[in-house]
Amino acid sequence: MEITTKLSSHPASDERLAEILADPGFGNYFTDHMLLVEWTPEKGWHDARIEAYGPLSLDPATAVLHYAQEIFEGMKAYRHADGSIWAFRPEANAQRMARSSKRLALPTLEIEDFVQSVFELVKVDQRWVPEASEGNEKSLYLRPFMFASEPFLGVRAAHHVTYMVIASPAGSYFKGGVKPVRIWLSEDYTRAGRGGMGAAKTGGNYASSLVAQEEAYSHGCDQVVFLDAAEGKYVEELGGMNLYFVYADGRIVTPEVGTILEGITRSSIIELAGKLGYQVEERKFAIDEWRAGVASGEITEVFACGTAAVVTPVGELVWEGGSLPSIPAGGVGETLRKQLVDVQFGRAEDTFGWMRRII
Numbered sequence: 172m173e174i175t176t177k178l179s180s181h182p183a184s185d186e187r188l189a190e191i192l193a194d195p196g197f198g199n200y201f202t203d204h205m206l207l208v209e210w211t212p213e214k215g216w217h218d219a220r221i222e223a224y225g226p227l228s229l230d231p232a233t234a235v236l237h238y239a240q241e242i243f244e245g246m247k248a249y250r251h252a253d254g255s256i257w258a259f260r261p262e263a264n265a266q267r268m269a270r271s272s273k274r275l276a277l278p279t280l281e282i283e284d285f286v287q288s289v290f291e292l293v294k295v296d297q298r299w300v301p302e303a304s305e306g307n308e309k310s311l312y313l314r315p316f317m318f319a320s321e322p323f324l325g326v327r328a329a330h331h332v333t334y335m336v337i338a339s340p341a342g343s344y345f346k347g348g349v350k351p352v353r354i355w356l357s358e359d360y361t362r363a364g365r366g367g368m369g370a371a372k373t374g375g376n377y378a379s380s381l382v383a384q385e386e387a388y389s390h391g392c393d394q395v396v397f398l399d400a401a402e403g404k405y406v407e408e409l410g411g412m413n414l415y416f417v418y419a420d421g422r423i424v425t426p427e428v429g430t431i432l433e434g435i436t437r438s439s440i441i442e443l444a445g446k447l448g449y450q451v452e453e454r455k456f457a458i459d460e461w462r463a464g465v466a467s468g469e470i471t472e473v474f475a476c477g478t479a480a481v482v483t484p485v486g487e488l489v490w491e492g493g494s495l496p497s498i499p500a501g502g503v504g505e506t507l508r509k510q511l512v513d514v515q516f517g518r519a520e521d522t523f524g525w526m527r528r529i530i
């Protein structure tokens with residue numbers, strides 16, 4: 172893909188950048204540039220360019236604003252101690268975006284074009300990739316996304332689509348140490364049904380989760396866990412993270428894919444845990460197994476995983492009129508988390524060949 176670059180006339184000053192990178196939080200600040208590519212049925216992908224970050228001008232009839240034909244990805248660029256910059260399994264994000272685009276009737280971007288687009292933006296904005304150290308896992312969060320940019324109110328797949336990449340420096344997810352989260356069990360709302368969009372990374376899944384998320388906050392919980400839409404019996408995932416259950420006998424269970432999003436952290440943990448000697452089962456996991464396992468002490472640990480927070484221990488499960496006793500953060504989640512971030516930040520050998528050098 173040929174990408175033209177027009178550098179920003181107003182990049183952040185070194186002082187401003189230092190201030191931002193000292194405490195970036197998550198999703199608050201954006202780099203100096205953004206990448207855009209257009210698609211039409213006649214021309215295919217064309218006009219790939221990097222330009223100054225800034226607002227888009229959209230016709231009010233732009234299809235995505237009405238029918239939500241859009242998908243996205245989430246990944247990070249990591250700076251190693253020697254100053255080099257790396258990505259973690261970027262082809263896996265590219266493949267997942269291609270799967271999401273098929274489900275949302277959007278055009279697919281070639282794997283190499285996706286990887287190139289992300290790498291080029293990181294190269295142009297490399298001074299925005301924070302320095303990291305153990306216990307301070309700052310990175311540059313990358314957000315590739317694609318949306319129906321055709322101004323048309325008829326209901327059909329858009330004939331003009333825009334693909335973009337933006338980047339945002341991200342701080343350590345856990346300031347002051349990893350703290351187990353309280354999870355709200357949503358019994359009124361579900362995330363995705365058979366034949367739905369559950370396996371696609373699309374804004375619609377997030378839009379439908381927000382009311383349940385509000386319910387969680389009002390019950391003093393941080394996140395929501397959704398059950399399957401058909402029977403309301405099986406644990407699916409959190410709004411944006413996959414779940415793992417650790418048993419005292421060394422088994423680890425994670426809900427099977429189908430209506431859930433296949434996390435790259437989830438797949439990496441399956442491989443890592445297997446190498447560490449755990450027996451990982453991908454299967455349907457009933458909410459009753461969760462309740463019984465915690466009550467009997469057979470489940471010793473529950474954790475959630477995703478790119479943003481890597482691994483988050485789940486402490487308490489709360490629902491309307493009841494709760495499960497809190498279980499402490501356990502050693503398995505912490506071990507897996509450490510193994511993964513050590514590979515990502517170049518502190519451990521990359522035995523699976525997951526890392527790709529950007530610079």
Ligand SMILES: *Cc1c(COP(=O)(O)O)cnc(C)c1O
Pocket residue numbers: 245372376408409410411412413432433434435436437476477478479
């Ligand atoms: C992105 C996402 C995840 C986590 O995927 P990772 O590739 O590990 O970041 C899990 N669930 C949902 C719904 C997601 O959108």
